[in-house]
Amino acid sequence: MTKTIDPYGSSLVEDYERIINDFGLETFRPGLFPEPNRLMRRGIVFAGRDLKRIADCIRNRKPYYVLSGIMPTAERIHFGTKSVVENIRYFQEHGARTYILVADLEAAAARGVPLEEARKRALNFHIPAYIALGLDPEKTIFYFQSENKQVMHMAYRFARKVTLNEFRAIYGAAEPERIISALTQIGDILYPQVEERMPGIIPVGVDQDPHIRLTRDVVQRMKKERFFLPSALYHKYMPSLDGSLKMSKSKPESCIELPEDPKSVCRKIKKAVTGGRPTLEEHRRLGAEVEKCMVFELLKQHLVEDDKELEKIYEEYKSGRMTSGEIKELACKYATEFMENLDRKISQARKLVPKLNFVSFS
Amino acid sequence: MTKTIDPYGSSLVEDYERIINDFGLETFRPGLFPEPNRLMRRGIVFAGRDLKRIADCIRNRKPYYVLSGIMPTAERIHFGTKSVVENIRYFQEHGARTYILVADLEAAAARGVPLEEARKRALNFHIPAYIALGLDPEKTIFYFQSENKQVMHMAYRFARKVTLNEFRAIYGAAEPERIISALTQIGDILYPQVEERMPGIIPVGVDQDPHIRLTRDVVQRMKKERFFLPSALYHKYMPSLDGSLKMSKSKPESCIELPEDPKSVCRKIKKAVTGGRPTLEEHRRLGAEVEKCMVFELLKQHLVEDDKELEKIYEEYKSGRMTSGEIKELACKYATEFMENLDRKISQARKLVPKLNFVSFS
Numbered sequence: 007m008t009k010t011i012d013p014y015g016s017s018l019v020e021d022y023e024r025i026i027n028d029f030g031l032e033t034f035r036p037g038l039f040p041e042p043n044r045l046m047r048r049g050i051v052f053a054g055r056d057l058k059r060i061a062d063c064i065r066n067r068k069p070y071y072v073l074s075g076i077m078p079t080a081e082r083i084h085f086g087t088k089s090v091v092e093n094i095r096y097f098q099e100h101g102a103r104t105y106i107l108v109a110d111l112e113a114a115a116a117r118g119v120p121l122e123e124a125r126k127r128a129l130n131f132h133i134p135a136y137i138a139l140g141l142d143p144e145k146t147i148f149y150f151q152s153e154n155k156q157v158m159h160m161a162y163r164f165a166r167k168v169t170l171n172e173f174r175a176i177y178g179a180a181e182p183e184r185i186i187s188a189l190t191q192i193g194d195i196l197y198p199q200v201e202e203r204m205p206g207i208i209p210v211g212v213d214q215d216p217h218i219r220l221t222r223d224v225v226q227r228m229k230k231e232r233f234f235l236p237s238a239l240y241h242k243y244m245p246s247l248d249g250s251l252k253m254s255k256s257k258p259e260s261c262i263e264l265p266e267d268p269k270s271v272c273r274k275i276k277k278a279v280t281g282g283r284p285t286l287e288e289h290r291r292l293g294a295e296v297e298k299c300m301v302f303e304l305l306k307q308h309l310v311e312d313d314k315e316l317e318k319i320y321e322e323y324k325s326g327r328m329t330s331g332e333i334k335e336l337a338c339k340y341a342t343e344f345m346e347n348l349d350r351k352i353s354q355a356r357k358l359v360p361k362l363n364f365v366s367f368s
Numbered sequence: 369m370t371k372t373i374d375p376y377g378s379s380l381v382e383d384y385e386r387i388i389n390d391f392g393l394e395t396f397r398p399g400l401f402p403e404p405n406r407l408m409r410r411g412i413v414f415a416g417r418d419l420k421r422i423a424d425c426i427r428n429r430k431p432y433y434v435l436s437g438i439m440p441t442a443e444r445i446h447f448g449t450k451s452v453v454e455n456i457r458y459f460q461e462h463g464a465r466t467y468i469l470v471a472d473l474e475a476a477a478a479r480g481v482p483l484e485e486a487r488k489r490a491l492n493f494h495i496p497a498y499i500a501l502g503l504d505p506e507k508t509i510f511y512f513q514s515e516n517k518q519v520m521h522m523a524y525r526f527a528r529k530v531t532l533n534e535f536r537a538i539y540g541a542a543e544p545e546r547i548i549s550a551l552t553q554i555g556d557i558l559y560p561q562v563e564e565r566m567p568g569i570i571p572v573g574v575d576q577d578p579h580i581r582l583t584r585d586v587v588q589r590m591k592k593e594r595f596f597l598p599s600a601l602y603h604k605y606m607p608s609l610d611g612s613l614k615m616s617k618s619k620p621e622s623c624i625e626l627p628e629d630p631k632s633v634c635r636k637i638k639k640a641v642t643g644g645r646p647t648l649e650e651h652r653r654l655g656a657e658v659e660k661c662m663v664f665e666l667l668k669q670h671l672v673e674d675d676k677e678l679e680k681i682y683e684e685y686k687s688g689r690m691t692s693g694e695i696k697e698l699a700c701k702y703a704t705e706f707m708e709n710l711d712r713k714i715s716q717a718r719k720l721v722p723k724l725n726f727v728s729f730s
Contacts, residue, residue, distance in 0.1 A: 115524040158520045162477040162552075165545035170532075173544065182535065182551065183527035185544050190524075 043096045056237040071198040071206040072097035073105040076132045078124040082263040085244035091139040093209035104146045111151040115183040138351035149365040160193030192221045207237040247278035268342035282330030293326035309340035405458040418599040433560040433568040434459035435467040438494045440486040444625040447606035453501040455571035466508045473513040477545040500713035511727040522555030569599040609640035634700035644692030655688040671702035
């Protein structure tokens with residue numbers, strides 16, 4: 007298997023080329039980082055900002071951080087969160103100080119979720135789920151926005167560094183709750199640098215790029231404060247099972263959540279868009295159009311860990327020896343195993359919550 | 369002396385009638401509150417919102433609060449601040465729990481003043497000046513916005529209760545620093561009700577009415593939370609010595625600051641607009657146009673405590689027995705005494721700062 011970008015192709019490649027151009031991102035090269043993880047090797051991580059700075063930190067064992075936020079509104083998470091956690095895990099294993107914040111103030115501002123409710127949800131579900139997906143609980147620093155005065159203070163300080171028109175240009179809308187949330191996110195992204203200036207990387211879905219851009223703009227306007235420009239790493243969306251760019255709860259039959267009952271997952275997989283040909287005869291003769299197959303995409307992005315095994319599936323399906331029915335069955339088997347494991351791991355992780363490293367604020 | 373509105377008239381009366389109509393305020397009647405203070409008796413307090421609710425609290429000795437904020441940006445204050453403090457003092461003496469907050473977060477958002485700098489200024493100057501002007505240090509609860517998580521949390525919670533268009537309608541502009549500051553002010557105004565819902569009154573210059581209106585709008589949208597609508601008490605501006613509506617630093621020769629060197633104050637008074645006639649003969653014959661005299665206004669609003677004495681000055685000047693030169697001299701004498709006293713009292717009050725009741729936040 008060659009280590010190139012998106013080695014297995016995907017019909018969505020044009021969308022991502024457009025995103026890279028429109029947002030002015032760097033294309034991700036898997037060779038940049040040592041021991042690239044599965045998402046990096048398979049082209050699911052596809053772009054970034056200021057990645058060389060982070061590669062240098064890894065290579066020279068210099069201090070840097072990785073940070074991500076939990077939005078404790080939903081009762082479930084999705085495959086995008088899994089990608090974020092796996093990328094955090096990668097940097098965590100490569101020397102990064104790791105920060106996970108609970109965006110309870112944003113949940114209050116944007117959705118009216120009471121702080122106590124957000125806290126409960128984060129402790130009962132989101133944090134255990136992050137640990138279940140691979141976050142090292144011992145090496146992670148957690149905090150709640152609502153307790154972090156320094157983050158709130160930064161939101162106030164940065165307010166005059168951004169105009170209303172910029173908010174509108176970046177977010178489309180500029181309602182007060184959006185503005186206060188965005189300012190707070192800047193505070194979060196820079197918080198690990200309050201005590202010590204250092205590079206940091208934020209792994210996100212590419213739809214979160216506006217926050218990164220805004221933070222970088224603000225840092226550049228506060229040159230005197232000498233914050234490092236935050237780096238960012240972008241992964242592709244898990245495409246919807248119907249073949250469109252992104253799984254979305256608005257189309258529940260094409261969207262798998264975490265956790266979800268395996269029977270429901272298998273039912274959805276059975277109706278997914280595949281790379282199958284109109285007839286079995288054609289399928290055997292021409293082979294599958296793997297780049298159109300959302301079931302293969304699911305296996306590639308999330309369900310098959312082993313590269314050799316994935317390569318084998320690719321070859322079998324591409325050659326027509328494996329049918330679309332068979333690849334769906336395979337995906338159902340893997341998904342069932344994954345969901346059962348996830349449930350068990352979340353339960354186990356819940357027990358660790360009282361021992362986690364929450365920043366204590368005086 | 370009759371207790372009517374603005375018993376000594378003033379050429380600015382039309383401006384205030386317009387303000388009452390435009391803003392939908394209640395006209396203040398001095399008989400509403402027991403033992404009205406000098407500003408109330410003399411028509412300088414001219415309007416309010418929901419005043420009866422506060423009068424009931426005073427009469428029935430029910431819990432209520434008075435609250436005001438210190439903006440620690442300027443190095444001096446002005447006569448408007450003196451009026452605010454005197455009204456706070458009035459309610460403090462009539463059973464109100466008294467809160468004074470230091471708006472350090474707003475100073476950071478709006479002016480880029482570092483929190484530490486704002487803290488220093490407030491402790492060294494603004495708080496001592498408030499005490500010098502009459503605030504009872506033992507009966508006052510102080511806090512810094514930046515330390516008050518509950519105030520910050522309310523700013524986030526209220527963000528979704530106000531639209532951008534409302535901010536624009538209320539403030540003219542809706543830049544991010546303005547929005548986050550206004551949301552924080554709502555938090556401040558309601559903070560004394562967090563533990564116990566009760567009426568409260570905010571004495572302000574009428575230019576601060578937008579904050580009151582916005583807070584009242586937000587409270588009405590959160591009926592479930594059962595906050596009392598904040599009441600407000602409005603005092604007139606100290607008019608500029610050149611006769612326009614409001615003293616302003618942009619016209620330093622017509623503006624007296626607190627504290628200010630008495631010599632400089634007397635120099636400004638000597639150039640003030642008076643009620644004098646073109647010739648001494650006319651002045652003696654027709655008497656002064658007191659309602660046009662900014663020097664009399666200064667005596668009335670701030671420098672002459674005793675009603676009988678003010679009445680005497682009024683009669684003497686009105687009748688033409690007192691010349692404009694003489695009233696200026698009198699004002700210079702009073703102002704000198706006032707400024708010397710103020711300096712001394714600020715120095716004394718500075719020594720009380722370590723003993724003040726600052727809310728301690730865990």
